[in-house]
Amino acid sequence: MDVELACRARAGDQAAFEALLRQHGRAMLQFADFVLHDLSAAEDAVQEAFFMAWRRRDRLDDPAAFVPWLRRIVLRACLRWRRRPIWRALTVADRVLDPGTADPVRHVDVANAVRHLSPRLRAVVFLHFFEDQTLASVARELGIPMSTAKTRLYEALRRLKRMLADYEPPLSQEQSP
Amino acid sequence: MKDLEERLRDYVGARAKGVPEGEVHRIVDRAAARLGGDVSRSPRRLRALAAVAATLLTAVVATVALLAFHAHLLNAPATNPTPLRLTSTPRGVMTFHFVSAQVGWVTVFTPKGRTVLMKTADGGAHWQQQLEIDGLFPFPPMKFFNAQEGVIVAQPGADASFAPRVWSTADGGAHWQVRGVSAGSGRLVDADFVDMTHGWLLASDGPPGTSSRVFVYQTVDGGRRWTRLADSDSSSALGQSDAKTRIRFANQTTGWITSSSPQETASLYVTRDGGHSWQGLDLTPPADAPDPSRKFPYLERFFNEREAVLVLGVTARPDPACFSGPPADGNVKVKPVCVQPVTRYAYSTADGGRTWSAPRRIGSAGGALSFLDARRWFIVDAKGLSVSEDAGTTWSEARRVQLPSGWEPRQVEFIDPQRGWIAVQDRAGEWRAIVYSSQSPGKGPANFQLQGELPRLAMLVTADAGMHWTQVQLPDLT
Numbered sequence: 001m002d003v004e005l006a007c008r009a010r011a012g013d014q015a016a017f018e019a020l021l022r023q024h025g026r027a028m029l030q031f032a033d034f035v036l037h038d039l040s041a042a043e044d045a046v047q048e049a050f051f052m053a054w055r056r057r058d059r060l061d062d063p064a065a066f067v068p069w070l071r072r073i074v075l076r077a078c079l080r081w082r083r084r085p086i087w088r089a090l091t092v093a094d095r096v097l098d099p100g101t102a103d104p105v106r107h108v109d110v111a112n113a114v115r116h117l118s119p120r121l122r123a124v125v126f127l128h129f130f131e132d133q134t135l136a137s138v139a140r141e142l143g144i145p146m147s148t149a150k151t152r153l154y155e156a157l158r159r160l161k162r163m164l165a166d167y168e169p170p171l172s173q174e175q176s177p
Numbered sequence: 178m179k180d181l182e183e184r185l186r187d188y189v190g191a192r193a194k195g196v197p198e199g200e201v202h203r204i205v206d207r208a209a210a211r212l213g214g215d216v217s218r219s220p221r222r223l224r225a226l227a228a229v230a231a232t233l234l235t236a237v238v239a240t241v242a243l244l245a246f247h248a249h250l251l252n253a254p255a256t257n258p259t260p261l262r263l264t265s266t267p268r269g270v271m272t273f274h275f276v277s278a279q280v281g282w283v284t285v286f287t288p289k290g291r292t293v294l295m296k297t298a299d300g301g302a303h304w305q306q307q308l309e310i311d312g313l314f315p316f317p318p319m320k321f322f323n324a325q326e327g328v329i330v331a332q333p334g335a336d337a338s339f340a341p342r343v344w345s346t347a348d349g350g351a352h353w354q355v356r357g358v359s360a361g362s363g364r365l366v367d368a369d370f371v372d373m374t375h376g377w378l379l380a381s382d383g384p385p386g387t388s389s390r391v392f393v394y395q396t397v398d399g400g401r402r403w404t405r406l407a408d409s410d411s412s413s414a415l416g417q418s419d420a421k422t423r424i425r426f427a428n429q430t431t432g433w434i435t436s437s438s439p440q441e442t443a444s445l446y447v448t449r450d451g452g453h454s455w456q457g458l459d460l461t462p463p464a465d466a467p468d469p470s471r472k473f474p475y476l477e478r479f480f481n482e483r484e485a486v487l488v489l490g491v492t493a494r495p496d497p498a499c500f501s502g503p504p505a506d507g508n509v510k511v512k513p514v515c516v517q518p519v520t521r522y523a524y525s526t527a528d529g530g531r532t533w534s535a536p537r538r539i540g541s542a543g544g545a546l547s548f549l550d551a552r553r554w555f556i557v558d559a560k561g562l563s564v565s566e567d568a569g570t571t572w573s574e575a576r577r578v579q580l581p582s583g584w585e586p587r588q589v590e591f592i593d594p595q596r597g598w599i600a601v602q603d604r605a606g607e608w609r610a611i612v613y614s615s616q617s618p619g620k621g622p623a624n625f626q627l628q629g630e631l632p633r634l635a636m637l638v639t640a641d642a643g644m645h646w647t648q649v650q651l652p653d654l655t
Contacts, residue, residue, distance in 0.1 A: 018209050025201035030193040039196065043204055050208035110188040116352075129182070130189040161181055 006063035017057065021050055024067055027131075028074045034126040035078045035119045037111075042078070049077035068141040075123055075142065113163040121156040128153055260579045261646060263601075266633040267653050271600055272319075272588060273636065278596050280324040282307075282350070283651065284317065288631050292317065294329070296350045301638060301649030307350040318368045325349045328400075330368035330378065341365040341378060343400035356400040363392055367423045369432070374399045377432060377452055379424040391421045393434075393452050406452040414446050414455040421446075427479040431529055435487070437473035445474070445487075447530055463522045463536040466491045483529050484551035486568075489522045489536060523569045525551060537569045545589040545599065557586040557599050562643040564594075576643045584635070595642050598649070602632035 002023075008016035028049070032042035053073045060069050114122065127133045127141055139149040268288050275281030279300045285293045294308040310333070317331035325348060332341040341358045363380030370376035378394040390409040396402060409416040419436040426432035434446040434455065446455040462472065472491050479485040522536035539546065544558025554565045561575035578586065584601050591597035637646040 014209070014212050017212070018205060021205045021208065022202065025205050026196065026198060029201055029204065030196045033196050034189065034192060043200065047204050047208050050205065051211050054208075054212045110184050111192075114185075114188065125185065126189060126193075129186045130193055157181065157185075160185065164181065164184075 002066055003063045006060065006066040009066075010057050010060045010063060012057070014054075017054055020066060020070075024070065025050075027067075028070060030130070031071065031123070031126055032074055032078050034130070035075065035122050036081065037115050037122070041081055045077040045081040046074060048081070049074040052077065065140075068143070071141050072143050075119075078119055078123075110160075110164070113160050116163060117156055117159060121152050121159075124149055124152040125156050260581045261637070261648060263581055263584070263633075263635045263648055265650055265653060266603075266635045267651055268631040269634055270602075270631060271634050271636075271651075273590065273598065273600055274319065274321055275590060275592055275598060276321050276324055277592065278640075280349075281598070282319070282321055282327065283636070284319065284329075285634070285651070286631075292331070294319075294350075295652065297649075298324075298349070301636065304652050305350070306652070308344065308353060320370050322372065326373050328370045328373065328376065330365065330376075332365040341368070341380070343368075343376070343396075345373065345399055347373065354399075358394065358400075358403045362394060362403065362405075366391065366421060369425050371426050371428055375426075375429050376400060377424055377426055378403065379421060379434060381421065391415055391434075393424070393455075395452050407448075407455060412455050414457045417444070417457065419444060422473060425479060426452075427482050427485065427529065431482065433487075433530065435474035445530070458530075460487075460489060460524060460533065461535060463489070463491065463538065465538070466520070466522075478548050480548070480551050483527055485526050485530060486548050486551065486554075487524045487526075487533070488539075488546065489524065491520045491522065521546070523554075525568055527551070534568075539565075539569050539572075545586045547589045547591050547597065549591050549594065553591075553594065555589055555591050555597065557589040559585065562589075564642070578637070578643065578646055596638070596640050597643070598636055598638050599646070601635050601637060 002020065005016045005020050009020055025046070029042060029046050032046045032049075033039050036042045036045060049070070053070055056073070060066065062069075114125070117125070123142060124138055127138045128135070133141065135149045135153065136146055138153075139146040142149065144152075267285070269285040271283055271285045273281060273283040280298050281296070281301070283295045283297075283304070285295070287293060290311065292308075292310050292313040293306060295304040295306050297304050308329075310331075313331045313333055317329055319327065319329040321327035325346075327346055327350065329344040330341060331344070340362050343356045343358070344353045345356070346353050358378065362378075363382050366379040366381050368376060368378045374397060376396045376399075378396075380392045380394065382390045382392075392408040393406050393415070394403040395406050396404070407415055415421075415434070417436070421434050421436045423435045424432065425435075430449055430451050432448050432452060436444045436446070445458045445460060447458060448455050460472075460474070466472065472489055474487055474489050521539050523539050524533045524536055526533050539554070540556040540558055540563070544556050547555040547557075549555065552566060552568045554569055556563050556565075556572070557578060558575075561577035563572045563575045565572045578599070580586070580601055583603050585603075586599045586601050588600040589597060590599075634651060636649040636651055638649050639646050
């Protein structure tokens, strides 16, 4: 179905392209939100990416790989967006997460640490930990060598571990005699 | 590493889940509207251009207004001639602290039960949201030493299921480090830091305001490790059956714990060895306090190692009926809030707390207090701003603060004799009880809500000792 829609979209069928966007839009927005860590900026970046994707639809070589192709455009839009001075000026701290069933402060700790990763590292983290993609798949999706994907994931985890190390409560409580 | 990956997976999932489904269709609709024709300018660019134009216009208007303001100052009347018009007043409960004319922090407990920390570096013209945390009890103890260094101590949840946490920053809040206190350390009562590394934490194993066991913890490394120095079992003084309310330290050795007791006395406990041992000291009760009455020391401040001030609140007994919230059940607990007139008395010391002055009654019931140093004190109440230059012995005539009808001051802070801020709120939104609920008490996060409509908030600033007040715009946090 995706392939057929993608073929039609590549041929200039706007309705088919819109159908693809509605189908994969939330995943792209989730991805952009994680990369930028700013939902408002992510919305703008994704909208820009969708528009760019339509203009460059003739560059979709493999209709079966529509999602990775769109993902790369979204990532580029996010990176462009992040370089804009206005985005930096408007950046605010993390929005609140639905704490679910976990300790809410643990989320905030991780959020603060993740915020200090670069967008490229965040992109790998999102695909690997949210979409459960293998490193090979992550590499394909982002159009980077697998060794690069592996290095980025390792680097992201190493940095997060270091940043979160101080957070861990001491294992034992010292008592005065 | 496995724990990290699990936490990361939880976090990514929670964040992704928070991306609204409906938003996608709106974005696609917007994008689709552009697909048919190549639009040269995106809405964002148009908004940016509009923002630039608005900024330029604002700058021109602000310059004109500033010139007019300075011209007006030359012929300044004693007060604002007409009530201030307050605009953009978010709902919530707030506290603030300024370290200079430009740099200050505000925490707001929002209607959604979140605690938001914001910083201004330009006197309130712009605010940067730095922390936003669910599940914290309102009014967390926070201390900012200067424009760069600050500490916030808070405990998520309502029943000590989660250990207290220390948020600290050394770069003005650009980065915050979170550190946990040992599990099982108890319910956070209060905390104080004398610098970025030395801090004390007062915890209890009972509900707020009750005489339960207390524990004093100390950190000497900014909160990485906490050591229990004393508790009710090891210290006969701390073992007294009263409700410990505050802990404050003047330096690394001398500190105080304040308490109120069912026997209608107010007590101080002092340590001179950094918190290991404590001795009790009863405050001389005010001669004109109603009898019977409940007395509670609730505000104290050290200006240096010798000079300090302590405020004693006194309320007549029996206690007025407290507002109550919805009935408690397994998942919903209610902490009622008692609103009652409080008469305040100040005690001061000039010898590090060895001796205290006789109590001096300050202000009328209500109002807000600020202590610039051991002698210069400020009070803002319904009458306006009064200043004392002699540690509360005499007060200036109140200089009216022209608040709109229904608004009242809640907090005041002066950083020099001229410049100060007040937080005001409307009376219509008085909150009545703190309600917290948890899907799984003792395990899951608690959601605090202030029952009743939260008040509207505004902040005012003066640069001329209260002759004029102007509104500091706070961001809309809804």
